[in-house]
Amino acid sequence: MKQIMFTEDPQFWFETLRLFGHASYGGSDFGEVVAAASTVTPGDYDSWHDAYRAMADRLYAEAADAGPVTARDLLLRASTYYFSSEFFLHGDPADPRIASAYDRSVECFRRAGVAEPVEIPYGGTVLRGYFYRAPGAGPKPLLIMHNGFDGSAEECHYMGAAAGAEHGYHVLTFDGPGQPSAIRHDELVFRPDWEHVVTPVVDFALGLDGVDSSRIALLGVSLGGMLAPRAAAFEPRLAAVVAVDGVYDAGAAVTGALPWDRTEIVRRANAPEDPEFDALLAAGREANSTLRWACDHGRYVLGAATDREFVAKYLEYTLEGGVAEKITCPTLVCEAADDLFFAGETETEPRRLYDHLNAPKTLLTFTAEEGADAHCHVGAQRLAAGRIYDWLDRTL
Incomplete structure (x- = not known):
């Protein structure tokens, strides 16, 4: 999609488009994002924080005196803007603005009351997430959903979870290791063996009332497009897996910019x-806004001390070596x-993944003509959700 703001900073533009897209399910309003973004200095992380923190604070304050429906809507949007405000600050994990904004983001989302908070037992602690129950009696299919390198369980609401009930699906979202609640509260870093x-x-999902155990699907967003297929290769209870978008080798995002082959x-x-x-x-950090952000955030969520150590760890996130070929579910x-x-x-990475699959498979391409050609179709989230749930209907 053509950049209409931050024309010299692709990373700031992508995050702005991502915020625009959340309006589809009530996570933002177009004018609010434009108002905040218009005060941001390209490449200036502090100005980004200040713009979205101020917007979030205004909505949070207004919600205190609003009626229940208005308050819900204000809190959902405030939740999004609080999370976005701390998005670029992770180069310094000790920055107090991170916890302040993140904790307020989760508070707003939970107060909005759109899903039931859950805690999933995991390795002596818990993974935090939400359960969305579809209406009606009888067992229903379940979509388990998680985000990727930088998104949250709360954000999953706008990227498919909110759509589940009207399509007749229960939805269970969660933050895994490396993802917001796990890294911020328990210092659990990412692991490739998802x-x-x-x-x-x-295991937890099978204990939820009303779940059809024969129709459990898994969906991963962004880096989750590699993590979810990795899990599906070894978890036989999944009836289907969805990669939004597909990733065969996550490290390709870095290796393509370097003058050596992958082994070197x-x-x-x-x-x-x-x-x-x-x-x-x-030098790459200075020239490329995406690499600058990726290295800062990557050190934080992978537990790396240096940019080079982040690259070393990130190269482990791949389906090479016959992993993709082990997937048996659609x-x-x-x-x-x-x-x-x-x-x-x-x-493309999605096509590399698709080519290595032996399981029943479908490739679904989203285009510029549809306004859906950006990473994870952030500009067309209703279109993407509809097509994905229709595929699940046909498959399950």
């Missing part, structure tokens, strides 16, 4: 020292025609 995350979630990059990233590699990453691979992160030089 089946060890999804299996206890499926792995070796150098894991070396005790590599000044040349460090210099390349430093798989929907979504693809954005103009993906900022996983476009690929010769073949």
Whole structure:
């Protein structure tokens, strides 16, 4: 989708488009996002924080005196803006603005009352999420849904969870390790063997009243487009898996910008020292707003001390080595025609995943003509949700 704001900063534009898209299910309002974004200085993380924190604070205050429906709507939008305000601050995990805004974001979402908070037992602690119950009697299919590299369980509301009930599905969302509630409250960093995350979630789901155990599907967003298929390769109780968008090798987002092949990059990233590699990453941060943000956030959520260590850890997030071929359940691979992160030089990451699948498979491409060509179709979330649930109807 053509950039209409932040034309020199693709990362700021993508996050703005992401906020626009959340309006589809009440997570933002177009004019509010334009008003906040118009005060932001491109590339200035502090100005981004200040703009969205101020917008969120205004809505939060207004909700205190509003009627119940108005308050719900105000709180949902405030939740989105609080979360967005701290989005670019993770280069310094000790920044007090992160916890302040994040905790208020979760408070607003829970006070809005659109889903039931749940805690899923996991390794001596819990994974936090939400359960959305479909109306009507009798067992219903269940969609388990999680976000990716930087999104939250609360954000899943706007990216498919809110749509579940009207399509006749229960939905269970959660934050896994590395995702907001897990990293902020329990310091659980990402892990590539995501089946060890999804299996206890499926265990929990089977104990929920009204769930049809033969019709449990899993959907992952963004990096979740690699994590969810990884889990499906080892979790036989899943009846279908959806990758929004598909990712075969997450590390391709980094390796394509470096002058070595993947084997050499792995070796150098894991070396005790590599000044040349460090210099390349430093130069890349200066030239590329997305790489700058990805390294800052990546150190935070993968538990890396340096940008090079982040790259080394991130290269483990791949379905290479026959993992994709192990998936047996029907798989929907979504693809954005103009993906900022996983476009690929010769073949997109969704198509790489699709080509390696032996299971029944569908490739669904979203285009610029539909306004849906951005990463995870953030500009067309109702269109994407409708097509995904229709595929689930046909598949389950």
